Amino acid sequence: MSNNVTEKKWWQSAVVYQIYPKSFQDSNGDGVGDLRGIMERLEYLGKLGIDAIWLSPVCKSPQADNGYDISDYQDIDPMFGSVEDMEALIKEAKKYNIRIIMDLVLNHTSNKHRWFEEAKKSKDNPYHDYYVWRDGEEGVEPNDMKAVFGGSAWEWVPEIKQYYFHQFLPEQPDLNWENPQVRKEIYDMILWWMEKGVGGFRLDVIDQIAKEPDKKITINGPRLHEYFREMSKETFQKGDLITVGEAWGADPERAKLYSNPDGSEFSMVFQFEHIGLDQQEGKDKWDLAPLPFLKLKQIMNRWQTELYNCGWNSLFWNNHDLPRIVSRWGNDKEYRVESAKMLAILLHGMQGTPYIFEGEELGMTNVRYNIEDYRDVEIQNVYKERIAAGYDKEDVMNSIYAKGRDNARTPMQWDDTENAGFTTGTPWIKVNDNYKTINAKSQVDDPDSIFNCYRKLVSFRKEYPVLVDGSFKLLLAEDENIFAYERKNADETLLVVCNFYGNTVKMPLTEETEDMELLISNYKEIEDSSVLRPYEARMYYKK
Known part of the structure; x- marks a missing residue:
C-alpha cells in the first residue's frame, strides 16, 4: 500500500514544534514556564507557521525524572497549571490551526501513582498485578539486570517481601502490560484526552512496554506489536491524530511496522541512529568523537529510501535530551547563522515530519556553566562518577558542555530584557548569557534571520508536494x-x-x-x- 496522493494525512505535510514547558514562558513570575505562558506565545508560533505543538510531559508528577514519572495521567502538574488551562490552550491553539500533542509515559508510572500505592499494600490487592513483581529474599535479586540510570533494576518492598521491576529510577515502577486491566485503564485515559481535543501523542520509550525481565528482554519484546495494534484500534483510530513512538531500538524494518500506512500502529517513530554517531565506538555519549560525516549520509539515506512508500520518518536534530545542533554539528561562533540555516535546509528537504525544538529556529546555542549551575540529574551523576573514576576534570566538563541535556533546557530567549523575557522572577535554571544578541525579538521581522529561514521551510511543505x-x-x-x-x-x-x-x-x-x-x-x-x-x-x- 503506497502513500499516494489520495491517502495523504494532515501530518505528512505538517511541521511539529516541541516545547519544554518548564523553559518556554513563565506567566506568573515563579521562574518556571507554564501553560498560560505558552498561550501568550501562540501568535509567535502562528507566525512561524507550525501545525502542532508537542509538549514535554505536563501531567501530575513528583518530578523525579522531569515529569516522565506520572502520578496522575488525568491531571496537570500544578507547576504548569490545571486541566482547565490545558483545555484553554487546546482551544486557543486551534485559532492558529495548531494542534496540541501530549507526551505520554506508558511504560511506567511514578511510585506515587495511586495504582502503585495500592499495589505495594499486599499481593492480593487488585492493583498489585498492575506492576511487575518477583518473589525473592532481601539482598538476593531475581537477576542481575541494571536500570538505565544506574544501579539494580529491582527494588525490594519489605512489607510484601517482593521485588518490583524498574527500567529507570526506583521511583518509576514498570507497568505490567500483560494485565488486560492495565491496558484498558490506559486506553480509557487516552480516549479521555482525545475527547478534550488533543491532536496526538508522543509515546515515551514505547518499545519497552512488552518487557520480559526473566529473559532479560526490555526492548522489542515478543508481544510489542500486538499491544501497539490493540492500543491503536481501541484509541488512535477513533480520531484524526498524529502519533509518534520513541524507539531507541528501532531499525528501518521495525519502523515499517510502527509507521505502516494502514494506520494499524503509529503515524511514525523517533529513531536515534544518527544521534549516536559522534561518540567513541562501544562507549557512551560522554566519550566524544568527531562526527563521521559519510556515515551520517549513509544513515539518513537508508531511512529515507527504506521507508519510502511503506512507512514514515520523523525528522529532527534536537529535542529536550540533546545538545543544540548549531553547537554540535554547526559552528556556533563565526558561522552561527549560516550553519544553523544549512542544518535546517538539509533536514527540511527530506521526507517525513520535521520537528523543531524550541529556540532551534533562533539558532540558540549550548551553554558552559559551572557544575553547580546545572540542574539535570544525569549531568550531576556523570560528573560525580567520572571524577571519582579519575577522569580529568577539564575532560569531564568538556563532555558536559558538548552533550549535557541542560543545553536544550535553558530558558527560551524572547528578547534582550532581563532573563530574556522568559520570567519576571528567578528562572529555575540560568539563562544563556548570549540572549542579548540571540533572541526572537531581533529575528521575527528580519527577512534574513534564522527564524525566517525556518518559516519559509515550514511553508514549503504545504506548497510543494514533492x-x-x-x-x-x-x-x-x-x-x-x-x-x-x-x-x-x-x-x-x-x-x-x-x-x-x-x-x-x-x-x-x-x-x-x-x-x-x-x-x-x-x-x-x-x-x-x-x-x-x-x-x-x-x-x-x-x-
Whole structure:
C-alpha cells in the first residue's frame, strides 16, 4: 500500500514544534514556564507557521525524572497549571490551526501513582498485578539486570517481601502490560484526552512496554506489536491524530511496522541512529568523537529510501535530551547563522515530519556553566562518577558542555530584557548569557534571520508536494564536505546541496542546477555558482 496522493494525512505535510514547558514562558513570575505562558506565545508560533505543538510531559508528577514519572495521567502538574488551562490552550491553539500533542509515559508510572500505592499494600490487592513483581529474599535479586540510570533494576518492598521491576529510577515502577486491566485503564485515559481535543501523542520509550525481565528482554519484546495494534484500534483510530513512538531500538524494518500506512500502529517513530554517531565506538555519549560525516549520509539515506512508500520518518536534530545542533554539528561562533540555516535546509528537504525544538529556529546555542549551575540529574551523576573514576576534570566538563541535556533546557530567549523575557522572577535554571544578541525579538521581522529561514521551510511543505511524496536519492555519497540529494515525483524535482563544513569548496552539481529555480539559500546572494562558501546551502526546484 503506497502513500499516494489520495491517502495523504494532515501530518505528512505538517511541521511539529516541541516545547519544554518548564523553559518556554513563565506567566506568573515563579521562574518556571507554564501553560498560560505558552498561550501568550501562540501568535509567535502562528507566525512561524507550525501545525502542532508537542509538549514535554505536563501531567501530575513528583518530578523525579522531569515529569516522565506520572502520578496522575488525568491531571496537570500544578507547576504548569490545571486541566482547565490545558483545555484553554487546546482551544486557543486551534485559532492558529495548531494542534496540541501530549507526551505520554506508558511504560511506567511514578511510585506515587495511586495504582502503585495500592499495589505495594499486599499481593492480593487488585492493583498489585498492575506492576511487575518477583518473589525473592532481601539482598538476593531475581537477576542481575541494571536500570538505565544506574544501579539494580529491582527494588525490594519489605512489607510484601517482593521485588518490583524498574527500567529507570526506583521511583518509576514498570507497568505490567500483560494485565488486560492495565491496558484498558490506559486506553480509557487516552480516549479521555482525545475527547478534550488533543491532536496526538508522543509515546515515551514505547518499545519497552512488552518487557520480559526473566529473559532479560526490555526492548522489542515478543508481544510489542500486538499491544501497539490493540492500543491503536481501541484509541488512535477513533480520531484524526498524529502519533509518534520513541524507539531507541528501532531499525528501518521495525519502523515499517510502527509507521505502516494502514494506520494499524503509529503515524511514525523517533529513531536515534544518527544521534549516536559522534561518540567513541562501544562507549557512551560522554566519550566524544568527531562526527563521521559519510556515515551520517549513509544513515539518513537508508531511512529515507527504506521507508519510502511503506512507512514514515520523523525528522529532527534536537529535542529536550540533546545538545543544540548549531553547537554540535554547526559552528556556533563565526558561522552561527549560516550553519544553523544549512542544518535546517538539509533536514527540511527530506521526507517525513520535521520537528523543531524550541529556540532551534533562533539558532540558540549550548551553554558552559559551572557544575553547580546545572540542574539535570544525569549531568550531576556523570560528573560525580567520572571524577571519582579519575577522569580529568577539564575532560569531564568538556563532555558536559558538548552533550549535557541542560543545553536544550535553558530558558527560551524572547528578547534582550532581563532573563530574556522568559520570567519576571528567578528562572529555575540560568539563562544563556548570549540572549542579548540571540533572541526572537531581533529575528521575527528580519527577512534574513534564522527564524525566517525556518518559516519559509515550514511553508514549503504545504506548497510543494514533492517534499511530501517525492522519492529520495543521495548524490555525491563519497564527498567529504557536501551533503546533496534529489527528491522527485511525477511532476517536480527538488535538489538540495549543502556544504557541511567551514571551508570553501567547488560546487560539483552546476549542470544539474542550470534550468532550476533557487527556492532558498542561506546567503543573501550567490556570488559564484561554481563554489560553495562555508556552510552554504541551496535548495533548487523544477516543475
